[in-house]
Amino acid sequence: MTKFFFLIRLGLRNIVQHRKTSWPLILSLFVLISLNLLLLLGRANINTGLDFLASRARLEIILRKGLSQEEVASLIGWVRDNRFVSVRNITFRDETENLNDFAAQDETLAQAVELLGENPLPPTLTVQCSLSLETLKNIDGFAGALEKRGEVLAVIYPGEWFALLFRITRGAELFFLFLLGALFLVTYILWVSIFKATLYPLKEEIEIMEIVGGTKLYIRTPFYIESLFYALLSFGGSLALFHHLFSMARIPLPGLSFIPPEDLAAAGGLTLLLAILGTEKAINRFFR
């Protein structure tokens, strides 16, 4: 413990001593972390963007004629609680409503309807889904499960449109992930280069720590503390700025969602890990 507290003190003293040389590192990290957070924010809002197209995310379910109220209620209950997609609203239309709607479209149609002996139209259920990646992925499964139910004659929905949207969204998400990975890699490379430059004036200090018998871990520890401080400072600063900008953006765009806590925790953890690995890589150069 004696060694550990000594090294913490040494690390904190290093922070004070290197305050003039460390700002390029903090600034570049701040920019890179902000870009990463921007991507994460974009990713968090894929579903918000998708929901703008929700009006087309509709399934028309043609029901068997002569269903009892209990059967319809049971089907509606199943649709509401299904495990495939998130349902926004369900509209039931019986045979008469459908016939009236049909007749209301055109005068000729109205006259034709009057000539009909019995109503040929079935009752229907219109299911409006919330559009999300989950919905896009499971829509076919949902339609298939519906078709297997005895109350259902057919399910009509824009399957190809859903598939295309799913491919585009999935591609966009993969692109986000690729960009995130690339940015983190750039952050790592930049960290190593800048930290190496920051450490260069301390080359002799590292050499002296080796001469007096410091192990690699002992010598690295104050620098780990220093770089963790820089990483936290950059990440915290970037997050605070982002939160502020987000609060401002929410006034015109109330549907925006902030980066989920698990993504933030992952980004924070990754930043700290990069700081540790980058420092280790940078300092290894000075060991003999």
Next chain:
Amino acid sequence: MSHLYKTYLKTWPALKDINITVSDREFVFLTGPSGAGKSTFLKLIYGEERPTRGELYVFGKKVRKMSHRGRALLRQKIGVVFQDFKLILTKTVYENMALAANVVGLSPSVAHTRILEVLSTLHMGHKIKTPVYQLSGGEQQRAAIARALVTSPRIILADEPTGNLDPSLSSTIMDLLKQINANGTTVIMATHDYNLVDRYPFRRIELEEGRIRD
């Protein structure tokens, strides 16, 4: 050292077929002209360099295949004094010594007592809080010796410790090293100052072009 060779860049032999044993509590002068291999000899002992061929035992342990950690632990038992002092200039004398004391695991209170004791022996007590860059050459060398002594090492390796000092200061440093040796620490001192060596009755190992001269 047994049939020890050290070659730099595969073609430049710095030490050739060195066979030597230094006993516990001995004071040994390592002499020879510049480039004879004196510094390499010391670097091999404290593990900064590794032998190319042959065996080197320090405290009975083979140095050649030691890991970085093994060499670090070895250095904790060795005090090294350099011609260019190798002190952290921006830190005080006390901080330089405290670093060495902490590396070997001395508690702050024990380290504090030991630092005061060593500085008092070297007549440096009044410079305890002075940053190293404010010290004169002689004071810096005494601070370097103080740092080497704070861990109570079994060996002191001194690489031209008087090389940058005027003759009167050289004598002071020599008296200090002699006193350290008298207290039971082995001292190996590299120097090319033959006048200085002639004034002391200690064993002398003469190196010339990497070989020990008979």
